[in-house]
Amino acid sequence: VDEVKAHLNTAFSSVKRWRRLNTAFFYPLFILAMCDLPASAQSPRPTEFQVKAAYLYNFGKFVRWPESVSAGPVFTMCVFGDDPFGGALQQVTDGQKVNGLSVELRQVTAVDEIKGCRVLFINGEEPGWRSGIATAKKLAVLTVGDAPDFLERGGMIQFVLVANRVRFEVNLDAAREAGLQLSAELLKVAAKVVAQNPPGGQR
Amino acid sequence: VINRRSISARVTMMNLIVSGAALMLACAGFFAYDQVTFREALVRTLSAQVQIIGSNSVSALLFNDPESAENTLSALRSFRNVASAGILTADQHVFATYTRNPGDEILNLPVLTQGQNEAYWFRNTHLVLMRAITSEGRVVGYVYVRAELSEINVRMRRYALIAAAVLLLSLLLALFVSRAFERGITGRIIGLADMARRVSRERNYSLRMPAAADSTEVGVLVESFNAMLQEVQQRDSALQKAHDELELRVQERTRELLSANRELEAFSYSVSHDLRGPIDALNGFSYVLLQQYGGSLGPGGEEIVGHIRTSARRMRELIDVLLNLSRVTTSTMHLEAVDLSAMARSIADELRRNEPSRQVRFSIAQTQPVQGDVRLLRIALENLLRNAWKYTSKHASADIEFGEKQEHGRTVFYVKDNGAGFNPKLAGQLFQPFQRLHNAEDFQGDGIGLATVRRILSRHGGEIWAEGAPEQGATFYFTIAAGSSDRPR
Numbered sequence: 001v002d003e004v005k006a007h008l009n010t011a012f013s014s015v016k017r018w019r020r021l022n023t024a025f026f027y028p029l030f031i032l033a034m035c036d037l038p039a040s041a042q043s044p045r046p047t048e049f050q051v052k053a054a055y056l057y058n059f060g061k062f063v064r065w066p067e068s069v070s071a072g073p074v075f076t077m078c079v080f081g082d083d084p085f086g087g088a089l090q091q092v093t094d095g096q097k098v099n100g101l102s103v104e105l106r107q108v109t110a111v112d113e114i115k116g117c118r119v120l121f122i123n124g125e126e127p128g129w130r131s132g133i134a135t136a137k138k139l140a141v142l143t144v145g146d147a148p149d150f151l152e153r154g155g156m157i158q159f160v161l162v163a164n165r166v167r168f169e170v171n172l173d174a175a176r177e178a179g180l181q182l183s184a185e186l187l188k189v190a191a192k193v194v195a196q197n198p199p200g201g202q203r
Numbered sequence: 204v205i206n207r208r209s210i211s212a213r214v215t216m217m218n219l220i221v222s223g224a225a226l227m228l229a230c231a232g233f234f235a236y237d238q239v240t241f242r243e244a245l246v247r248t249l250s251a252q253v254q255i256i257g258s259n260s261v262s263a264l265l266f267n268d269p270e271s272a273e274n275t276l277s278a279l280r281s282f283r284n285v286a287s288a289g290i291l292t293a294d295q296h297v298f299a300t301y302t303r304n305p306g307d308e309i310l311n312l313p314v315l316t317q318g319q320n321e322a323y324w325f326r327n328t329h330l331v332l333m334r335a336i337t338s339e340g341r342v343v344g345y346v347y348v349r350a351e352l353s354e355i356n357v358r359m360r361r362y363a364l365i366a367a368a369v370l371l372l373s374l375l376l377a378l379f380v381s382r383a384f385e386r387g388i389t390g391r392i393i394g395l396a397d398m399a400r401r402v403s404r405e406r407n408y409s410l411r412m413p414a415a416a417d418s419t420e421v422g423v424l425v426e427s428f429n430a431m432l433q434e435v436q437q438r439d440s441a442l443q444k445a446h447d448e449l450e451l452r453v454q455e456r457t458r459e460l461l462s463a464n465r466e467l468e469a470f471s472y473s474v475s476h477d478l479r480g481p482i483d484a485l486n487g488f489s490y491v492l493l494q495q496y497g498g499s500l501g502p503g504g505e506e507i508v509g510h511i512r513t514s515a516r517r518m519r520e521l522i523d524v525l526l527n528l529s530r531v532t533t534s535t536m537h538l539e540a541v542d543l544s545a546m547a548r549s550i551a552d553e554l555r556r557n558e559p560s561r562q563v564r565f566s567i568a569q570t571q572p573v574q575g576d577v578r579l580l581r582i583a584l585e586n587l588l589r590n591a592w593k594y595t596s597k598h599a600s601a602d603i604e605f606g607e608k609q610e611h612g613r614t615v616f617y618v619k620d621n622g623a624g625f626n627p628k629l630a631g632q633l634f635q636p637f638q639r640l641h642n643a644e645d646f647q648g649d650g651i652g653l654a655t656v657r658r659i660l661s662r663h664g665g666e667i668w669a670e671g672a673p674e675q676g677a678t679f680y681f682t683i684a685a686g687s688s689d690r691p692r
Contacts, residue, residue, distance in 0.1 A: 055265075
């Protein structure tokens with residue numbers, strides 16, 4: 001960056017030199033910018049669960065909780081059952097904040113531990129995950145899962161793979177019933193939004 | 204015509220230049236101001252757009268949805284000057300792009316320095332504006348737009364068009380204004396110049412400029428010009444009047460003088476003529492007295508009667524001379540070619556015959572014939588030669604010369620002797636009647652000869668003058684005008 005500054009400073013002294021530098025200096029940058037280099041060339045391509053971990057963290061930024069829940073001093077993200085992320089979630093959320101609150105991770109093994117969570121990832125391989133969905137809905141917790149019938153079971157956001165890319169689908173009715181407001185920005189990038197009721201009254 | 208137009212042309216040119224220059228400066232100022240404000244406005248508009256796009260692209264970036272981002276970017280289609288736009292990921296990879304027309308891709312993309320939220324760069328033909336997209340205080344990507352500056356060019360063209368139109372109009376206006384001024388000021392100055400030229404050419408001082416109704420400098424100029432003409436005209440007419448009066452007076456005086464002269468001549472002729480009778484009687488009766496009563500008078504008485512007779516004869520001679528002079532003045536002239544040298548030779552022969560005892564050498568040159576009255580010219584030449592003969596009588600050897608010479612383009616005749624001469628200071632009196640420079644005892648004479656000569660020559664349009672010194676001889680020069688005519692007397 002300092003090199004850029006230095007170049008810019010000298011460049012202003014002469015229009016001719018500016019033009020020359022323009023081509024000489026910015027062109028390689030452009031190449032760098034425009035070429036969609038394979039991720040492996042720079043850093044190892046993120047794994048499916050690394051992406052999912054990042055998404056899980058980012059969901060929190062586009063959801064508004066009811067007053068009763070949002071009063072807590074920390075932003076608690078929970079995983080129901082075994083943690084499939086393998087430390088990726090820890091990596092993504094380390095030192096990060098959501099709506100100004102620092103993120104805290106918690107492992108949940110029973111439904112009565114769900115209270116206090118803001119976001120709950122439900123591992124579909126956990127035997128009691130369906131009851132977890134119901135409990136979380138009552139407690140106004142955003143439920144995210146990757147079970148194929150997650151939305152049908154009342155889950156709110158379900159990860160899907162589209163063209164080998166991680167995307168997600170949203171059950172807007174479930175979120176509304178729980179009193180959660182999902183932002184239009186989030187819905188915009190969702191692969192699918194399931195909504196039986198007309199979308200009146202939500203942001 | 205060029206001179207005529209010079210003032211108005213200069214005034215017109217001045218108007219055109221001043222209004223044109225003022226307009227050019229004003230246009231340049233407006234244009235510069237417009238450029239600045241337009242660029243500022245463009246940056247503000249683009250900045251607002253980029254902010255909206257940025258905040259609408261956060262989720263697309265976070266959830267890796269380029270389609271959504273491109274969808275957001277496509278909102279720029281309503282901004283015609285945005286040629287291309289794009290969103291980069293946090294590590295500067297292209298995430299989504301938008302181009303208005305294919306090939307509008309941005310080539311050399313600048314980068315934001317660290318901590319910089321937004322920056323813009325003006326290039327030759329476009330403006331690039333870049334803004335960081337943040338989420339929870341972290342940069343998650345960048346959005347940029349590239350706007351064409353062609354609108355500035357369009358505006359510039361529009362400005363140039365308007366400026367040209369206004370320039371044309373104002374130049375026309377300036378032309379009209381200077382036309383109006385030409386009628387008002389320059390026109391009158393040109394009129395004044397024309398009038399001055401006319402006055403000096405025609406010498407007509409009665410011309411006037413139409414009176415000026417205003418009190419501007421031009422009006423004052425016109426008034427003073429007219430006043431000057433008035434003054435000149437007055438003086439000119441006064442001068443003309445004085446001149447005419449003088450002419451009239453001269454004519455009147457000449458007429459009076461002529462009639463007085465004629466009366467005088469008639470008087471002197473009649474007096475001389477009438478005096479002849481009594482003198483003849485005096486002469487005759489004294490002769491009778493001397494013949495018949497001579498003896499009874501005694502010797503004293505006889506001598507007295509002799510004196511009376513001498514005086515009477517002398518008086519008779521004087522009267523004859525006066526009558527001759529009068530005739531010379533008044534007689535009619537018959538012009539013919541006259542050979543003066545032949546005339547001089549015959550006079551010389553006559554003089555020698557009358558006084559054969561004197562030794563006088565005549566040298567008479569052959570001269571050009573002249574036009575004149577032969578009788579009058581003979582009287583004049585006889586007078587001059589007889590004078591020379593007379594005033595050389597006291598000299599043992601006398602030389603008398605007659606000839607001609609060219610002087611100042613005219614023929615001058617002369618009669619030269621080596622006789623008694625005269626005092627040159629009194630040369631002016633030589634030709635006055637009855638003026639004698641020598642005693643009657645030394646040289647006999649009636650004092651009328653040279654006066655007669657002068658009158659004759661004067662009637663021939665000529666003149667006479669003399670040179671001489673006492674005892675050094677005298678030379679009489681005279682001219683006869685070619686084709687001489689009798690001057691009115």
